[in-house]
Amino acid sequence: MNFNDTPDEAQFRLKARAFLEANAPRRERGTQPSRTVDRDAEVIKSAKAWQAKKLAAGFAAITWPKAVGGQGGTPIQQIVYAQEEAQFVTPPGVFDIGLGMCIPTLIKHGSKEHMMRHVKPALTGDEIWCQLFSEPAAGSDVAGIRTRAKRDGDNWIVNGQKVWTTGAHFSDFGLLLVRTDPDVAKHKGLTMFFLDMKSKGVEARPIKQVSGGAEFNEVFFTDVVIPDSQRLGTIGDGWTVALTTLMNERLAVGIATGILGVEDFLALARSSHLDEEPAIRNGAIRDRLAQFFVESEGLKYTRYRMWTALSRGETPGPQSSINKVVSGKLMQDLASLSMELMGEAGMVSGEGPGNGAFQRQWLGAAGFRIAGGTDEILRNIIAERVLGMPPDVRVDKDVTFAQLESARAKR
Amino acid sequence: MNFNDTPDEAQFRLKARAFLEANAPRRERGTQPSRTVDRDAEVIKSAKAWQAKKLAAGFAAITWPKAVGGQGGTPIQQIVYAQEEAQFVTPPGVFDIGLGMCIPTLIKHGSKEHMMRHVKPALTGDEIWCQLFSEPAAGSDVAGIRTRAKRDGDNWIVNGQKVWTTGAHFSDFGLLLVRTDPDVAKHKGLTMFFLDMKSKGVEARPIKQVSGGAEFNEVFFTDVVIPDSQRLGTIGDGWTVALTTLMNERLAVGIATGILGVEDFLALARSSHLDEEPAIRNGAIRDRLAQFFVESEGLKYTRYRMWTALSRGETPGPQSSINKVVSGKLMQDLASLSMELMGEAGMVSGEGPGNGAFQRQWLGAAGFRIAGGTDEILRNIIAERVLGMPPDVRVDKDVTFAQLESARAKR
C-alpha cells in the first residue's frame, strides 16, 4: 500500500505540471478555488482561451478516443491532471457539462454530421453546451417532464419550462429532453433533441438561491422551432438517450473544492472560547471534531481507493456513491457548529472569522444535500444498486403520462 | 400550571394510599419494580389474591362502567391509583392483557352469556386471559396471519401457530384470531374466537429472548376444537373485532418501570474516570447526559400533559405516541454509553456497578424497540395519524390472501 504514482503516472504528472507552470500562476497555499463565480463575459472569454490551450497541449478530453479528438488517455491520467491543475489558478470550468455529458451523448446517439459539426468546437472551447432535463415538477423524477414538442413537418415546436440549468445564459447549445407523446407510459413518450440556445422563444432567467448564488437558470420555451435533424435517437426513445447522459454524470470525478473542512474547524476551535476555556479543550467539541475528521478522511480515502482501481485499469467499486450523502451533512453540521463557536458573531455573514465563509457554507449546504440527487434518492440508489434491494413500489408504470397528470390534478 | 391534584383526585389518592398502606409493604426508596419475573405458581397465586383484594376495595377495573362490574371511575383515577401502587411492593400484573384488552373485546362483541360467564372471574382474578394474534409471518402486519380454522358442524378445527403470546402458559382463556377464508382479501377472511387454553392440541412453549427473559410464548394449535358458540362477531369480521382489542392496547397507560435512567447514568459518570479525570467532567459525556435528560424529561412531561387532559375530562392529544420510539433508543444509547464508562468491566453482565443492570438494559432495549410496534411502524403511525400523511402504497388490498401467499412462495 502506498500513494505513489506508477512510473507512467509520474511521467504524465511531470508533463502536466510543466504545462501548468508555463501557463498559469501557482495557487497560494491555503487558498481554495472559488465555488461560485459570476460567469461574466470576461470570465467566459478566458475560460475559452484556456480550453484551447489545454487541448493544444493534450490535456483536454484526456480519456476520449483519439478518433473523436481526445487524447486516448486513461481515467487516472485525467485525475492526475485535475490534481495538478487544482494547484494553479485557472479559469472556472464552463465546459464540464458539455464535454462531460452532452458531447458524449451526441457521439453515442448522433449522426456523423452531428459529430463533424459539433465535437471540435466544443473541444476547442468555441462552443459551450448546457443540459436541459429537470423541470419544476420533475426533479428527482426526471422522466416526469411536461415540456412538450409537437411535430410540424420537418420541425418540432417546443413549449414548456426547464429548471436548474447550469450556464444556460452563456451556452451556445443545449441538450433538451421533451415529451412528444403523453398517451403512452411516462418513460416511453420522451424524445431527445439539441438546439441552438439563441433560437427564438428561448429565455433563460437566473434562479437566486438561498446561498445568494445564481449559477442555475430557469429556461422558458415559447414556440421554439427545432428541426427534426437535431433529434438524437428515435422518437419516443429519449429516456434511453437521457440515461447515457446521466450515466456520464455519474462518471464525472468530482473533487469538492472551496469547502471549509476539519482543518478550518480545528483552527476556529483553537482560537474560540466556550465557558471561559478554549473551545478545543471542551470534550463535546473534541468529540464532534473527531466525528467530522472520521467522515472527511473516510471520504478522502474512499476516493483514493477509487483512484487505485482506475490506476490498475479496474472498474471502481460502488463505494464512491457514498460521497455526496456524507459530505452534504458534514458541510452543514461543521458549519453550524462553527457558527456556534463564534457566539453571537456566528450570525454575521460578511465578516468575522473566515469572512462569512462558514455562514455561506451553512446556507449552501442546505442546497448541496439536494442538488444532483437528494440524500433520499442517493440512499435509494445505494440500497438498490449496491445492496440489491427492491425498488420502491411504482404506481406510474402501467398508465399513460396523461392519466398520471389527470389523476394528480384530481386530488 | 401546577402538578397539584384536584380536590377529587386528592381524595381518591388518599383513599388509594390508605388501602395500599394497609395491604402492601412500601417500596424502598430507589428500588424499582422488576420488569421480568418468572411467573411461577406462587407468583400467580399471590397475584390472584391481590386482584381479588383490589376489586373488593374498589381499585380494580376503575374506569369500567358499574354495570359490568367496574367502579365507574375516571381515567385520571386509574392513573392516580397506578402512581400510588408503584410506591408499594405488589405482585406483578398478570391481568393487564385480560382486563385491558380481552375482556373489553368480549364485552363489546360477545353475547350476554359470554359476559355472564367470563367477566366476573376475570375481574376477581380467578381466570387469566391471553391474546393470540401475532404469528411468525405476521408481526407488524397482523392481518397476514395463516392460522386456519375450518368449520366442522357446530365446531371449528384450528391448526397453526401463534407467537409473542404473553402468559400463554399460565392463562385460562385466550382470545384467538384465525383465518377462516383464504379466498377473499387478507382483512376479510378473519374470524375471532376465544378458547380454553387447556383444550386438547394447544401447546405453549416459552421463547428465550436475547435478554435472557422468556415472558413470551409460541403457541401451537393442532386440530384444536372450538365450539362456534365461542365466536366473537360474525364470520369474516375478525379484523373489526381485532381492532377493538388493539385500540384498547393503545389506551393502556404505560409507565415504564425498572429502567435505568438519567440519575443512574449521572451516578455512574460521577464515580467513573475517562482519561484520568472523572467522567462527569468530560464535555462529551456532559453533552450526551444533557441529551438523555432532555429526552427523558420530555417524555415525563409529555405524560403529565396527557394526564392533565384526562384530569380535565378531555381526550389527550396525539403526543403520547412519541413515548416508545423515544424511550427505546434512549434506553439503548444510555446503556451503551454507561458500559463505555465502565471500561472493560462494561462487558461483565453479572456484577459490577448496578450488578449488570446496564448490560441487561442494553440487551433488552434491542427488543424494546421492536415489541408492541417497531420504531418504523410507530413513525408511520405518527406520520399518518398525527400529521395526516398518506399511507404506504399497499399491494395487498385487491387480491385474495391465497394469491398473496402463492405470489410470495414464487419469489
Add this chain to the structure above:
Amino acid sequence: MEFDFSDDQKLLKDQVQRFLHDKSPLTVVRRVMEGSETYAADVWRGLADLGALGVAVPEAFGGMGLGALELCVVAEEVGRSCAPVPFQSSVCLATDAVVQFGSDAQKAKWLPLLVAGKAIGTLAVAEGARRKPASQLATTFANDKLTGLKTPVLDGEAATLAIVLAGGPAGPTMVLVDLTANGVSRKRVETIDPARKQAEIVFEGAAADVLGERGAGARQLDTLHQRAAVVAAFEQIGGAEAALYMARDFALERYAFGRQIGSYQAIKHKLADAYIKIELARSNAYYGAMMLASGGADLPLAAAASRVAGIEAYEYASKENIQTHGGIGFTYAADPHLHYRRSRLLALTLGGSTVWKNRLVTALEKRNAA
C-alpha cells in the same frame, strides 16, 4: 394535575395567532428582508395594541400585569409567524431587564414606553468575533459614561434603548443607555437572517445609568438569559411547527414517480422525527414556563432543558423542511429558508447548544448533590 395553559392563556394565544396570521404573513418577512425597514413597524404597533408587548409588565407601568405563562404563549405565535419584529430583544430581554433590575425611576420612565411600542429595547453584549468571557469586556462604564463598541446587536438599528454589559472598576456592570442621545453611532451588520436587522453600535462617552447592581452584570446577564431561554423555546417551538407543517403541506402536494412524496417513508419518518422533537421541546418548555412563572428552584435546569430541546427542534424542522422541498427548497423565492435562517438566529442569540448542555448538567449535579 394542571400542566397546561389555562383557557384565558389559550384565548390570548389565539388572538395573537390570528393577528399575526392576518398582518404578518411571510410576505412581510420578505418585505423587511429586502427593504430598508429595520423592522415591521405595522406589526409591532399591532402587537402593542393587543397588549402583547407588556403581558408580563405590571399594570402600574402600563402592562397587562399577567405573567411568564402569557409571555410564553405570545412568543410561540411570534415564532410561528417568523415575524420581523424586535420581540426577543425588546420584550424578552430589555423590558424584562428593567422589570427585574430597574429602579422605580427607571421602570417609570421606560416601561410604559416599551409596553406601548414607543421605545424599542435591546441587549448589547457581544463585542465582535468569537466568544469572550465577561471579565474581558472592552466596553467600559465610568463616571456615568459608556465607551466602547458592541457588535452584533440584534435590532441595534431599531432600538432606542440599550441594556449594555460593560466593564468597569467594580467589574462587569449592566447599564441602560438612551440610544437617541449623544455619543451613540451605529451601522448595519449583515447577518444570516436579514429579516432581523443587526447593528454595530459605537459608544463614545454616551450617558448611561447603572441597571441593577454595580459589578453584578455577569450574574444579572445569566438571570436574563435563563429567563429568556424559556420564552425563546416557545418562539422556537412555534417556528418549528410552522416549518413542519410547511413541509407536510408540500409533501402532500408534490408528486414524484406518480405518488405524493408524502407517501414515501423517507419523508414520512423525517417529518415524524420533527414532530417528536417538537413534542419533546414543548413538554420541556412547559416545565420551564411553570418554573419561570412560579419562581421554582428547578428554573436553571428547566431553562437549560427548554433551550437545548428548543434549538434542536427548530434546527431539525427547518433544515428538513428545505430538504423536503427538494430543488424548490433552496431557491430564494421559496419560503423554507426564512425559518432555516430564523432557527439559527434563535440558536445563537442567547448562547448555543453546547454551552447550555453544559449548564444543564451543572444544574443537575447541583440538584442531585442537594
Add this chain to the structure above:
Amino acid sequence: MEFDFSDDQKLLKDQVQRFLHDKSPLTVVRRVMEGSETYAADVWRGLADLGALGVAVPEAFGGMGLGALELCVVAEEVGRSCAPVPFQSSVCLATDAVVQFGSDAQKAKWLPLLVAGKAIGTLAVAEGARRKPASQLATTFANDKLTGLKTPVLDGEAATLAIVLAGGPAGPTMVLVDLTANGVSRKRVETIDPARKQAEIVFEGAAADVLGERGAGARQLDTLHQRAAVVAAFEQIGGAEAALYMARDFALERYAFGRQIGSYQAIKHKLADAYIKIELARSNAYYGAMMLASGGADLPLAAAASRVAGIEAYEYASKENIQTHGGIGFTYAADPHLHYRRSRLLALTLGGSTVWKNRLVTALEKRNAA
C-alpha cells in the same frame, strides 16, 4: 496510487474466508456460547495450520514473516465469521507484545508456541469495575513475582500466557506470566458475549518476567492498543458486513403488507446508512493499515480514526440488523444477537469511542502544530 491490498494479500484473505466459512459457521459460535469449551479449539488449530496466527511474526520464530497488512485481512475474516477464538487476545495483543517488546529469549520461547496455536496469550489490564488510571494499579510486580487480581481478562481461561500490566517501584511495568505455573488461579466471569469467555485471574506470587522496559508499561500499552486498534477495525468491518448482509437477506425474504420489507424506504435507508458507515470505516482502516505497515508518522491519528469508525460501523450494523429482523431479531434462537454482542465486546476491549475520539483530536492537534 496503490491504496489497496495486493493480489497475494487478497488470496490470503480468500483462503481464510473459505476456511472460516466452512469450519466456523455461527453454529460453532453457539456451541462455544452454550457449552463448556473456552474457545473453539478446532477452528483455532485450523487457523494455525493456515499460518494465520503468525502472519506478522518473523520466519525465524515460526511465523510467515509477512506484515501488518496480512494481519488486517485475516482479522477482517475472523470478524466476519464472529469466530469464537482468542484472535485479538493472543495474536493482536500478546503475540504482538512479544514481537514488539520481547527479548530474544522471550521471543524464542513464546513465539513459536503462539504461532503454532500451542500457547494462547492474553493481555490483562483491567482490575474490576470502572476505568482506573495506569498509575493506580493494585496488581504489583516485585522480585520477579506478581501479586494481584485482574478482571475481566478476555480469554483468561483459555490462555496459557498473560501479558500483565502491573504496578511496581519503577512504575507501571509489563510482565509476562506463564499461566500454567504456580500462584495463578482463575474463574469464569459472565459477560455480554459468552462466545468469548472471560476470566478473573488471581496472581499470588506467580513467577513473572519483565517484558520490554521496567516502568514503561503505560507507554507500551498505548503502543499495543494503537496497533491493535487498526487490526480490530478490520475485525469490526468484517463483522459489520456480515450483520449488514444478514439484514439485507432477511429483508428480501420477509414480507409485510404483501411486499418484501426490503422494499420499504425505512429499511432500505437504514441499510444504506450501514453501508455508508462500513465504507467510511474501511477507508479509514486502510490508511491505518498503511501507517501500521509502514511505521508512518500518522499512525496515532490513523489508528484512532480507524477505531472510532470501526466501532461506529459495527455497532450500527449489528443493532439495526436486530431491528430489521423485527420480533425474530430479539429471540435467542435467531443469529442477529451474536453480532450485537460481539460488536460491544470489540468496542470495549481496547477502550471505547469517547476515549479514542479524544486521542484522535490530540494527535490532530500535534500534527497541525508541527
